[in-house]
Amino acid sequence: MSLRFSRSVLSATASCLTLMACGCRESAGPGPVGAGPLRVVATTSIIADAVQNVGGQHVTVTTLMPAGTDPHNYLPTSADTETFAGAHLILSNGLHLEGKMSSQLEGRTVPNQRAATVSSRLDHATQVLKVDGGAEDPHVWFDVKLWMTCVETVRDELTTSDPSHADAYRANAASYLAELAALDAEVLAKATKLANARKPTAKPVLITSHDAFVYFSKAYGFEVHGLQGVSTASATSSRDTESLVTLIGERGITAIFTETSVPPRGLKKVLDDVKVKYPKLGEVRLVEGPDALYSDSLGPVGTPGATYVGMVRHNIDTIGKFLQP
């Protein structure tokens, strides 16, 4: 008995020393649910907004990546390790959006803690789009209907983690889902109006910094091209730049769109090259600054894109404004 006790003390001491040395508190755990609000950590601001809408006063939400952060390239900090350790529920997007965080997100076994991806209920055969040689496209939030399925997953994860507030989570989700259904109809109506204004030409062409808008284009009837692929982690090749320059020149594109979470230098280079290769082409606008599209992150508090609904509305209104004939 005393030998087992000694071993356990030694083991605990060794663990403490290890934890002190690395500065992490992963094994501490969040404590049981119920002593206060459910503590939720969301990797992106888009997910955090869904959690806040469904969880209301019964949750505290911590967003790991600040507004404007590119999730494809985000490297977790030691402070993030502590944030994870104190969470009852960790929600990420999945589909490799958080490409450099997989070791922190997968295979967690912390007491009183759940970890889930909000995209888990989407059908990989019929709903998740494949691009770039079979890679799955993570930008599911730009088809509002698909995002509604993700919000249902948020609701069910909150309910599983904190059953005592299940009724509130269900009621909040029902009202938020109704708002999202109206948003989906609004985006479709505005996109259809733009397409009709451009007839008899083909679908409106949306050119952006990276391929974040493929779900959007499929749901709402756009042709979309990104300078970079579905992840900004891949470098832009001169071939990518050249093919976009040719597309703009030959199709007479009048506006291309920067994104708030991606530096605009790639698209600026494209425009410089367009001017050299197609000197007689009319002005091609670089949509940037406050007009830049929100892609992989919400905007800071006080901006039109500070919420998911605001972000989607800003994008469709900006696209409509700059692509109208």
Ligand SMILES: [Zn+2]
């Ligand atoms: Zn992206």
